[in-house]
Amino acid sequence: MTPVLQITDLSKNYGRLKAVDGLNLTVEKGNVYGLLGPNGSGKTTTLGIVLDIIKTPTGTYRWFGEEPGHHSRKRIGATLETPYFYPYLSAVNNLRIVARIKEKPFDKIDEALKTVDLYHRKNDKFRTYSLGMKQRLAIAAALVGEPEVLILDEPTNGLDPLGIAEIRNLVNRIANQGMTIILASHILDEVQKMCSHVAVLRTGKILFNGNVAEALNENDIIELSSNNLALLSNALNSFEGIQEIRKEGSLLVIKVKKDINPSDVNEFLIEKGIVLSHLSLRKKTLEQQFIEVLQS
Amino acid sequence: MLRLLNIEWEKLRSYRAFWVMVVLYVFVLFSMIFAVPALLDYIADHAKENLALKAFKAIVFNFPDIWQNIAFVASMRGFIKIFLAILVMIFITNEFSFLTIRTNILNGMSRGEFITGKLLVIFFLTLLSTLAVFFAGMYLGFTQSPVRSVSAVFSKMHYLLAYFLEVFTYLTFALMIGVLIRKTGFAVIVLLLYLIIEPIIQYYVPDDFDKYLPLNAMNHLIWSPNTSLIKVKTPEFNMDFQEFISWADAGICFLYVIIFISAIYLFLRKKDL
């Protein structure tokens, strides 16, 4: 199937600064893709390019397999950074413009406003909204016209705790209906709670890219080695706490069940008379990557 | 087209400041045009040699010359069409200062569509202005002109077309300045300054080139009023008056419209928003 979004070798320079640097990314239908990275890592720039707001990148991108063009954007609901609407118009009238642009009927506007809990303020001018309300309106605008993909750039930015929880629930709800979502965030927890896939960015490059469940496996991964790998492998097969065994070069990599730690494994193997030459715990990849990113 | 017009309509429909300006513009335009006969009466009543003025008043509003005369008054450089130009500047620079152009584009407009939408608004503003001049002409003509034959009423109405072209060219010029400068106040200042800048440029370019400067080109479309009396030449009174609209002048205006629109497009095409 054609991917919803395919980005190939995308770069964008601002003078000598490489805001996006040779980025490759494929988002399949139904993915909830998190773009995770610290401030200034190129998340907004990447989204800006694929939404045609930022010009003169190198590399290519394809929405729904189509050449870049404004018609594909009508099938996308997007927020980018700060919300920008006509301050002298009410929420409803602002959303009517969005619906007109997307060539969609007006009858979903009220529903979108209810979804983000702005319905009771729908006739108030955008100018009179608080930051969080503006952010909510941006999400409502993205929902107008039943898009096939939702792009949310820091959707919980400026929201109160209740608002954050609501938006997370909303995203999860929409995701459960099978919509493709791309979400940029610098909050690990947010990505972990909402996304199926994640790309970790730093200085415009992707450091890690993959499945969140895999990357953030709740179960630990342990590396082992000994003089006789076959013997070790045999012994491990009879160990209760193991979910998966894999060979990686001279190492055996095992995924263990919850609450099993390396000392449990070691104890078991000692009883079996096997001496290990290597034993170590592999950290959760996403967290590891992300902390590395934040520390540098 | 209809979609783009609908979009612009949604933007302006409940924009109070915009409509206040439009009403104000029509009001000022009407009072200019309607003030002329009263003003002439007033001057005539207070002048000693009032015969000439009385005669003048008796003929400026005659069909068909009235079309040329009021189109000339309404389109004068630096005069009330500036009102419309400022209106254009406000609605285009708003899109940049509120960054709503960005929202438009990411929701699925192309940059070309965005510009087309604005040109449609300009088209309708120009139409509104032309209709206002048309109705003013009809009213003044039927109340003041002794000649009211159908052929006389309609024969010089192409001056309204020229008026339309002149205003449309000017508003496209304003749109271009608005897009290039983006800041409302600064754009308006540049528009007004250009009224002074162009004569300065004119001073430095060869005389043959004068009429190709944008404001000159626009103004040359309807460059003088005309009446039957004015054709009379005496040694003291020997001036030329415009007898027809030149296709060359219209062509230059068309060319300017194309240049302004291309400049806007080329500027926006590669622009980060």
Ligand SMILES: Nc1ncnc2c1ncn2[C@@H]1O[C@H](COP(=O)(O)OP(=O)(O)OP(=O)(O)O)[C@@H](O)[C@H]1O
């Ligand atoms: N218009 C611009 N001119 C110059 N540099 C820019 C411009 N826009 C972005 N940058 C730079 O590009 C880099 C990436 O910025 P970007 O906004 O994409 O980061 P981000 O990942 O969205 O960050 P945040 O989490 O703060 O939103 C930054 O170093 C930024 O300074």
Ligand SMILES: [Mg+2]
């Ligand atoms: Mg950002």
